[in-house]
Amino acid sequence: DTAVSQTPKYLVTQMGNDKSIKCEQNLGHDTMYWYKQDSKKFLKIMFSYNNKELIINETVPNRFSPKSPDKAHLNLHINSLELGDSAVYFCASSQSPGLATDTQYFGPGTRLTVL
Amino acid sequence: AQKITQTQPGMFVQEKEAVTLDCTYDTSDPSYGLFWYKQPSSGEMIFLIYQGSYDQQNATEGRYSLNFQKARKSANLVISASQLGDSAMYFCAMRLTTTGNQFYFGTGTSLTVIP
Numbered sequence: 001d002t003a004v005s006q007t008p009k010y011l012v013t014q015m016g017n018d019k020s021i022k023c024e025q026n027l028g029h030d031t032m033y034w035y036k037q038d039s040k041k042f043l044k045i046m047f048s049y050n051n052k053e054l055i056i057n058e059t060v061p062n063r064f065s066p067k068s069p070d071k072a073h074l075n076l077h078i079n080s081l082e083l084g085d086s087a088v089y090f091c092a093s094s095q096s097p098g099l100a101t102d103t104q105y106f107g108p109g110t111r112l113t114v115l
Numbered sequence: 116a117q118k119i120t121q122t123q124p125g126m127f128v129q130e131k132e133a134v135t136l137d138c139t140y141d142t143s144d145p146s147y148g149l150f151w152y153k154q155p156s157s158g159e160m161i162f163l164i165y166q167g168s169y170d171q172q173n174a175t176e177g178r179y180s181l182n183f184q185k186a187r188k189s190a191n192l193v194i195s196a197s198q199l200g201d202s203a204m205y206f207c208a209m210r211l212t213t214t215g216n217q218f219y220f221g222t223g224t225s226l227t228v229i230p
Contacts, residue, residue: 033218041154041204043220056217090160101148101167102210104218106160 003027004107006091012113013081021076021110023091031055032074033104034066035090043090049074050096078112086114118142119209121221128197129229135182136192136224138207144168146212149190151181154204154223163205166190197228 004025013019025032033056034046047066048056054066063079078085091107120139128134140149151163166174166181174181182191194201207221 041223103162103165105162108159
């Protein structure tokens with residue numbers, strides 16, 4: 001069974017389009033995250049949700065909007081896609097907030113290419 | 116300010132030899148967790164090993180061990196008996212209790228195992 005899953009795995013789209021990436025975790029974790037990994041492999045946190053509540057919202061263009069319908073799902077919607085949005089987007093989850101010992105588990109990633 | 120520093124962008128190791136990947140961190144929090152992740156060319160992020168700031172002993176997981184030197188604020192990953200499948204990017208990460216869910220990642224080290 002896949003612990004953290006993302007769909008789609010690959011996404012190729014034109015500039016200006018709107019797209020969504022879905023994430024689901026079956027680990028029973030309370031906290032979920034979105035990361036962006038650029039072409040230099042640098043991982044940047046974008047958002048974090050705990051029990052459907054937004055708790056981390058880094059400096060990200062407001063074209064990016066996360067939505068958490070329940071604690072097992074965290075979707076990422078991107079409006080008006082730009083060339084610079086091309087990257088790999090990772091979803092991750094962890095057990096609970098405030099615990100330094102808490103391990104984060106990643107989904108397989110979604111490679112977004114904006115043409 | 117950079118909280119996690121990985122100074123080795125690329126490393127090479129002969130198959131069956133041991134290799135150490137460096138990681139230093141910066142925090143004044145007494146409670147934190149240190150993690151290593153592996154990212155092979157297929158792209159997924161794989162959790163390898165964890166060390167808590169209060170742990171007295173260095174963490175070990177199979178061929179992976181974490182050389183934790185608290186006073187020097189270093190958390191180096193040691194891979195023993197390198198295998199070709201160990202060729203990947205390796206990321207060091209830290210989680211602080213005070214920032215709750217925030218994980219800080221280093222820039223990664225690309226390891227190549229030579230047959």
